[in-house]
Amino acid sequence: MHTASRLGAAALTGLLLAGTAAAPALADTPTASPTPVAVPAGVYGKGDPTYDGVWRQSLALTALAGAKVVPADSAVGWLTGQQCADGGWPSFRADAGTPCDPKTEDSNATAAAVQALVQLGGQRAGVTKGVDWLKANQNADGSWPYNPGSPGDANSTGLAINALTAAGADPTQVSKNGRSAYDGLAAFQLGCTAPAAQRGAFAFQPAADGTLAANTLASAQAALGAAGGKLPVTNTNRVDAAPKPLSCGTDKLVPHAEAGEAAAAYLYAQLNANGQHLMQTTPGATPTPDFASTSWAVLGLIQSGHPHQAASAADWLAGNGYAWAAKGKNGTDAAAAAALLLVAEAAKLDPYNFGGTNILQLLVEAGPAPKSVPSAAASALAENPDGTKAPGSGITEADDNSGFSPIWLVGIGLLIGIGGGLLLSLNRRRGNASAAKATKATKPTGDSGDSGDSGDEQK
Template identity: 45%
Template sequence: MNIRRSAALVAATVVIGAAAAPAAVADGASPSPKAVTPSGLYGKSDPTYDGVWRQSLAFVAQDTVGVKPAAKAVDWLAGQQCENGGFAAFRAEPGKACDKKTAVDSNSTAAAVQALVAVGGRDGEVAKGVDWLKKNQNGDGGWGYNPGGASDANSTSVVLGALAAAGEKPADVKSGPGNSGLDALADLALPCSEGKDGGAFAYQPDKKGGLAANADATAASVLGSLGSGFAPGKGDAPDAYTCEDGKKPADLAHNGAVYLQNQLNTHEYLKSQLAGAEDQPDFGNTADAVAAVAAAEGVKYTKDPYAWLEKNAGDWAKQSGPAAYAQLIFAAHATGNDPRDFGGTDLVSALNGTGPAPASAKSGDSASDEDKKDDGKGGFGTWWIVGVMFVAAVGAGFLLSGRKKQQL
């Protein structure tokens, strides 16, 4: 989920192009003078472009391992929501009402919806977020990063995940012309006749309407086609590991996974698509691809790429922060591996350590004294590039380094 990975931010973040979520900003970076990192927020880097995104991924990842975030962390995320239900990437003054200048976007909103569903007890905020997403659906059935922007695979996929998490049936959420987000994804899928690129998804059509395979967009679209959010479960092995003609969501997910399998079989990782970095691995997109393939095809083709991540991705996650740790936890969850033993690293403890101590946790993770006193319940009543974001020209997001989701 670079998964599942977006933000209309110039050179600082990504949703997945294109990417599908804001890219994880290195946690060692210092906050800008204008954006002080709040005490309830995960990560220490400047939150301007990815605050809501990284907080949301952290919550969803914690939910997969039974960790309940601190009340003040949940309150911070809920407090970022505008009255109209949308979320911006980060609002430094959440007490100030949103106005026309507040840059709400589909990726931050969809990520926050998934996170608020995961923590529970926030039905009102979830309903408002879903309502905002429905109101900002494009005629083709998809979503762009910015309201009214051209639909892209990453944004559409993270919204589909949010709708499913909130109890909606994605196929039934349709635009005025009668198109769903699944229809929009189908329009971005390359046919099997495209050879080695067959089954892949494009981020968006090019100026001539052509489609170019994009691994980051494909990982996001596999999950979107499955109606899955950031943390998919393990799928069943298919009868055939080849691209097969078909336009149904299950067909699209299978074909996208086949494309990703072929990419991973070549190097065990996905290469960075950033200019000048052709020979560098993209850790976030690799994690997203592993999770997507496992969700669609089972674990047969994920064992070697996951082992590669265990051996090589630890330092990347430590430098990149909470969204990166979350992406690796999603990969572990989808493949049935233990995120507390990731090549010798406890990803859960590492993620928890980037924010307020959890209200409750399993396997020895400590809860904060404040949240122990109220049993973690008091705060729940008030509570998209990378990767790198490719949105300068199109206002799209990319996956944070990683649904994020990076190119997560």
């Protein structure tokens, strides 16, 4: 079973429909296991790790390492200890001494763990075994499934490509039956036969008749892989123009050279249509803002060379993401906090004041005390010890991408209102002063028109 809160290919709708293929969706809190498991020492987050232990640990370590935090040995040791003898990782195993069941090993957890070990450094043996596991469990069509032996999906395939890229393995050379990793991902991307507004999007999996339906979570998570990216996103390429929609020719599949840009164009349009965030939709539920998908969309846009177009969504996350990351059933959601830290790093926003929250410290406090943190992090905490408890109503200073958040818009509106009030007041004073001059000759000495002025302003 998958974890609802994870940013991987967890399909909440699929869980509700007893495992039928469905578009993935996310919830704010992890799915509870039948027998809740205590959180082992060294693990980030306080919630039951049964379905997302490796995933959230990997994201946390990746984000913290990107911020120059040296984690505790117990945090790294727990992750490396979860690796199976064949190189893969399960979602979680309570007893690392018990052999893994290959059928339950998790491509999403493995892909995330490989990226974490690459970022941490000094873990080449574990990285190599993890990459070998991914290669061994690639489907015949070039894709990856969540668990070995299942049909592939866009999310899992995109994550596998991220891991291969991070480890220095060329995804074009990782193939089965002549189908490369990028070929496998292309099978889930909507091309020129789809309506124009959906071109470039990804489906989670094809329907029974082979048709593809655009899905925002699949699109957001697969976009990073389509653009040749990995975690953490550090791409410095910049294209000032908006992403280009797919240029339609005779190809049945979206060419790899256009895949990342086409996905970015779809995501950018969706962000603009929904107030700079993506929406989560599940059967029978009211659509709600999807913080996880929005985070991945920002990373995908930046990797595609469009940080300017990602700026407003990054600002939206800064202004609204605090409750998602810090107010879960079990306190800080380590995976969510890590996602926001990864966004801050990629968008070059201040992780010590991300929407008023010290998001780096929030994640640090969710796990074992690190060996060391940057001096800037220590200074930020000393200056604002309550920074991790901020309501998320602020916003980091605007960078050169000129992004705006709803908070800035409210502030601008207040300034306009204040300016308009001052202008009206000045005009009123000028009018009253003119009237006073016209009647001054008829008034007794010592009488002032200011008294009438004051009375008028107080109405």
